[in-house]
Amino acid sequence: MNLSEISRLSEDQAREYFEQIRWPHGPICPHCGSVESKKLEGKAHRSGLYKCSGCGGQFTATINTIMEDSHLPVRTWLMAFSILCSAKKGISALQLQRQLGLGSYRSAWHLAHRIRHAMDREPLKGLLGAAGGTVEVDEMFVGGKPRKTSQCANPWRSEPPQGQSEKNPGCRFGRAWRPRKSAGRI
Numbered sequence: 754m755n756l757s758e759i760s761r762l763s764e765d766q767a768r769e770y771f772e773q774i775r776w777p778h779g780p781i782c783p784h785c786g787s788v789e790s791k792k793l794e795g796k797a798h799r800s801g802l803y804k805c806s807g808c809g810g811q812f813t814a815t816i817n818t819i820m821e822d823s824h825l826p827v828r829t830w831l832m833a834f835s836i837l838c839s840a841k842k843g844i845s846a847l848q849l850q851r852q853l854g855l856g857s858y859r860s861a862w863h864l865a866h867r868i869r870h871a872m873d874r875e876p877l878k879g880l881l882g883a884a885g886g887t888v889e890v891d892e893m894f895v896g897g898k899p900r901k902t903s904q905c906a907n908p909w910r911s912e913p914p915q916g917q918s919e920k921n922p923g924c925r926f927g928r929a930w931r932p933r934k935s936a937g938r939i
């Protein structure tokens with residue numbers, strides 16, 4: 754799901770989307786591991802609250818995650834994930850604050866800090882580069898690099914730049930991991 758699609762979700766839809774990612778086979782109690790639970794509905798309960806049939810404990814999908822105890826909506830978190838993971842050269846907390854329309858720099862800083870922290874832990878760490886190795890990221894152009902002149906001539910053009918189309922979208926990212934000991938020195 755891209756940033757535009759996430760931004761159109763309601764908070765309940767965003768939470769359900771996150772639940773599907775965290776629990777693809779249904780809710781799992783974080784207290785006892787039971788897969789039998791009941792969703793608590795109604796105004797008396799906050800949304801996304803489950804009650805375990807095994808231990809009787811209550812939980813939500815954000816428990817034991819970097820989102821736990823956050824006052825920010827799940828939708829804001831998903832948007833922050835999307836922005837931070839697609840920012841090729843990184844992104845400052847100030848920029849994140851502006852893009853998400855957050856009221857405080859402190860909230861933006863905590864968001865960015867927690868997400869970066871999660872990227873440095875398993876299972877993301879293993880995906881991004883295990884054992885302290887180096888991840889190299891680069892871009893390539895499929896179907897030829899677009900001509901600068903065609904883009905500069907009309908930056909607001911609705912058509913993709915030359916050499917790109919829906920089937921052939923042009924820029925693609927590639928990623929490679931190499932162990933630390935073989936890393937070159939500059």
Ligand SMILES: [Zn+2]
Pocket residue numbers: 782783784785786787805806807808809810
């Ligand atoms: Zn339980």
